[in-house]
Amino acid sequence: MAQDRALPQDAGVPDRSELGAPLVVLDKVNKNFGALHVLQDIDLTVHRGEVVVVIGPSGSGKSTLCRSINRLETIDTGTITIDGVPVPAEGKALARMRADVGMVFQSFNLFAHKTVLENVTLGPIKANGLKKSEAKALAMQLLERVGVANQADKLPAQLSGGQQQRVAIARALAMKPKVMLFDEPTSALDPEMINEVLDVMVSLAAEGMTMIVVTHEMGFARKAAHRVVFMDGGQVVEEADPETFFTAPESERAQDFLSKILTH
């Protein structure tokens, strides 16, 4: 859909050569849901400062891949390391690790009983031990940045979907994460709200944030991604830079997928 959606022109993709050391490394990761083999020997390395877009048909395992990185989904075999440290199994160590991995969900998942401001300050206060005043200053700065500072005292239900998702991004950024995971962040949004969320994501990418983005927004992939990972049937079928992938995909399945979504 909408592969040439207008995005800000100034947010160019940083050069690949600026990328740092490996940050997120998946090695031979396997997962089954009953008889369904949703992740099959997945190897994926994401470097510091890199923006990786994961695309593929529904049921291809891309969401599961994203959620397994901060262990919202457990894996059966293989290893996942973040900044050289294997993802812990449970308990405080896992909570500590999750604090370093920001996550943005398809359905926003803002805390329904807390104001926008409290949504953003909760993590810094409880998990990072910030004082209330420090957390509030940080939160207001981030809400300002994503353009919803004037909504700080409202409850999430009073905001539009696009505003809620921007708050969710601010909430994740408040933890000063090493990497941000986006699990179809615009799929639940009305079309006119998609760009306001993508704009925030593009500017994050331009600032050098490491990002793993599961999305159907081909415009975003072309604009901000260093690499596109195409998944189908639980496997990584093809990896390439966006230009190569969209103009000359190698695998038949990627060609087929692109021909279906890029016709309109």
Added chain:
Amino acid sequence: MDVLVDNLPSYWAGFLVTMRLTLYSGVISLALGLVLAALRVSPIRPLRGLAATYVELLRNTPLTLVFFFLILVAPQFGVIAPLGFWTAVICLSLYTAAFVAEAVRSGINSVGVGQAEASRAIGLTFGQSLGNVILPQALRSVVPPMINVFIALTKNTSVAAGFAVVELVGSGRRISQGNPGDAVIILIGVALFYLAITIPLGVIASTVERKVAFSR
């Protein structure tokens, strides 16, 4: 009707004992029930099993049997529970905690799974996530079933009358032994005193329900 007025002091004494039984058992069972509910949703499987076993065992045992167990069976294992007020509180608390745990658990289940995922994703521990995100939202749907549990508890305190605690029913029985002709009136008097506890509970429930309401 004179029999009610004449025996008001006896009624009042019994009423106070019933109130204290309800209050102490209510507070203890609430605390114990919350712990049990937390265990039932914890990430550690043996703890989940332990809590589930407790709930199933106590929920499916008649309250009278719980009393008999503590008074007759427990001493054989070296636990001496004297007949009286505190034994009744312990039995009522152990029994009611199972129902509290189920009410709280159903409330926890009513909160969308995304809320728990989001709180874990920002680095909150299990306890922080439960205390700051899940339970405050579960409260709204927990209040009505919880009030049912406490109304049942209020009435269940009458079982203690069979175990040497002179609460409302015990007082009623004593009064009617002295006034054999007025049994019906005396029992109606007992019922009215129960209503004096349970009706305010219902009013408190709807007030709390309005207070904790928020839009999702």
